[in-house]
Amino acid sequence: MFIINCPFCGEREQSEFKAGGEAHIERPKQPTELSDDEWAEYLFMRKNIKGIQFERWNHIHGCRKWFNMVRDTSNDEIKAIYKMGEKPPVK
Amino acid sequence: MKNRYSIFSLIKNAFSYHENWEKAWKDPTPKKEYDAVIVGGGGHGLATAYYLAKKHNMKNIAVVEKGWIGGGNTGRNTTIIRSNYLWDASAGLYNHALKIWEGLSQELNYNVMFSQRGVMNLAHNLQDVRDLKRRTHANRLNGIDAEYLNTEEVKKFCPIINTSPDIRYPVLGGTLQRRAGTARHDAVAWGYARGADEMGVDIIQNCEVKAIKRNGDSVEGLETTKGFIKTNKIGVVAAGHSSVIANMAGLKLPLESKPLQALVSEPVKPIIDTVVMSNAVHAYVSQSDKGELVIGAGTDDYISYSQKGSHDIVEGTLNAILELYPIFSRMRMLRQWGGIVDICPDASPIISKTSIKGLYFNCGWGTGGFKATPGSGDLFAHTIANDEPHELNAAFNINRFVSGDLVDEHGAAAVAH
Numbered sequence: 338m339f340i341i342n343c344p345f346c347g348e349r350e351q352s353e354f355k356a357g358g359e360a361h362i363e364r365p366k367q368p369t370e371l372s373d374d375e376w377a378e379y380l381f382m383r384k385n386i387k388g389i390q391f392e393r394w395n396h397i398h399g400c401r402k403w404f405n406m407v408r409d410t411s412n413d414e415i416k417a418i419y420k421m422g423e424k425p426p427v428k
Numbered sequence: 429m430k431n432r433y434s435i436f437s438l439i440k441n442a443f444s445y446h447e448n449w450e451k452a453w454k455d456p457t458p459k460k461e462y463d464a465v466i467v468g469g470g471g472h473g474l475a476t477a478y479y480l481a482k483k484h485n486m487k488n489i490a491v492v493e494k495g496w497i498g499g500g501n502t503g504r505n506t507t508i509i510r511s512n513y514l515w516d517a518s519a520g521l522y523n524h525a526l527k528i529w530e531g532l533s534q535e536l537n538y539n540v541m542f543s544q545r546g547v548m549n550l551a552h553n554l555q556d557v558r559d560l561k562r563r564t565h566a567n568r569l570n571g572i573d574a575e576y577l578n579t580e581e582v583k584k585f586c587p588i589i590n591t592s593p594d595i596r597y598p599v600l601g602g603t604l605q606r607r608a609g610t611a612r613h614d615a616v617a618w619g620y621a622r623g624a625d626e627m628g629v630d631i632i633q634n635c636e637v638k639a640i641k642r643n644g645d646s647v648e649g650l651e652t653t654k655g656f657i658k659t660n661k662i663g664v665v666a667a668g669h670s671s672v673i674a675n676m677a678g679l680k681l682p683l684e685s686k687p688l689q690a691l692v693s694e695p696v697k698p699i700i701d702t703v704v705m706s707n708a709v710h711a712y713v714s715q716s717d718k719g720e721l722v723i724g725a726g727t728d729d730y731i732s733y734s735q736k737g738s739h740d741i742v743e744g745t746l747n748a749i750l751e752l753y754p755i756f757s758r759m760r761m762l763r764q765w766g767g768i769v770d771i772c773p774d775a776s777p778i779i780s781k782t783s784i785k786g787l788y789f790n791c792g793w794g795t796g797g798f799k800a801t802p803g804s805g806d807l808f809a810h811t812i813a814n815d816e817p818h819e820l821n822a823a824f825n826i827n828r829f830v831s832g833d834l835v836d837e838h839g840a841a842a843v844a845h
Contacts, residue, residue, distance in 0.1 A: 338738040356729045373832075383684055385684055385770075387671075387685075
């Protein structure tokens with residue numbers, strides 16, 4: 338359990354949020370031209386990093402807005418939080 | 429040849445105050461080269477090594493484990509064994525394991541305390557009822573024992589369940605697999621370790637893999653904390669850390685690693701002689717031989733390797749437990765822990781070759797790997813030895829995420845994954 342500082346609402350308990358998985362996976366620009374391998378890569382393959390991970394969260398029991406987070410998955414320490422569309426912080 | 433465990437060896441050793449038991453497995457230093465190396469000394473990894481040696485005559489092999497054997501998810505699960513899966517591929521896989529479980533203590537000469545006390549799955553709404561009835565029929569067509577119980581029959585089989593229609597999620601019925609049950613999880617790891625060790629397998633603990641050495645499209649060996657080990661075949665059975673190992677070989681897997689929590693209560697006298705699982709409210713409970721209630725909770729929804737998990741998950745599970753079993757309202761919980769489970773998008777495992785020659789993965793067991801331990805080891809050993817999958821694990825290849833031929837057990841199994 339940890340506290341998340343929602344960029345819109347401030348500090349709230351993690352149980353108010355829903356994790357949305359790995360961030361910055363870009364939707365294919367030309368879906369019709371994708372091979373099966375490329376579809377599999379986009380839909381299913383994940384970095385699943387132990388360590389510093391960039392991920393999406395939704396304040397589902399609050400403002401219901403999405404935002405991004407940098408978190409160390411080995412100890413659940415939050416390193417940075419930034420809004421959708423903003424550039425990820427450099428490590 | 430190891431001395432066999434028996435009532436006579438027990439009596440004999442009693443005279444020397446149990447101080448002279450033979451070591452169940454050696455503590456070898458790694459050799460320079462092996463025919464195959466298994467990464468991960470949990471139940472699945474040790475079973476893989478055991479069947480490689482026993483059925484495929486590969487004796488020059490090693491199991492490397494970064495901690496101690498059985499110290500990961502093997503020692504953290506809730507020990508439930510069942511095979512009542514919906515789809516044919518899953519039914520084949522898990523029933524293969526269940527059949528091995530039934531003779532495992534004799535085969536290993538090690539009491540894994542396999543107890544076929546039955547597993548009951550409860551239905552709490554009309555959709556549950558329909559799903560569970562459908563699964564009962566599907567199981568029977570696949571030769572798996574399954575019964576559908578109405579509310580009275582559920583109450584008769586497990587009298588402490590609150591079957592009042594007034595509770596928030598009333599019990600409308602359930603399924604029962606009588607051949608299902610539990611086993612002692614540590615004993616499974618130790619039994620396979622002892623058996624593998626006897627056939628010459630090196631079980632190397634405190635040996636963490638740091639890198640996988642590749643030569644083009646094939647593997648050459650492993651860089652570990654105990655030095656370089658040369659081998660042409662690497663079988664990875666690293667559960668929650670599968671993606672970490674895959675990353676070393678430049679592979680990406682369709683996995684997310686999340687904490688799955690469980691907890692045990694203080695020990696009490698026998699009160700529940702079966703396993704009861706509930707899909708809709710996500711709570712399952714059984715009682716260990718020590719008398720503790722063993723309670724399984726759900727997974728957290730965020731990726732984490734911290735083996736902790738969040739409190740609200742435990743709270744939700746205990747809410748459900750208390751509603752179904754008011755008798756437990758004053759029980760105190762003794763311990764809580766988390767294990768890191770690697771979950772596939774279709775909640776089915778991967779037992780497969782990869783695009784790299786000599787590199788095999790057995791992963792993605794998610795929240796339900798313990799029950800499959802013997803079958804998983806047997807089929808993975810087959811896959812490694814023959815460089816081809818067995819017909820029972822052919823559907824669980826890694827290419828299904830490209831072809832789209834998924835084994836979609838998500839929510840279709842007895843408990844929502």
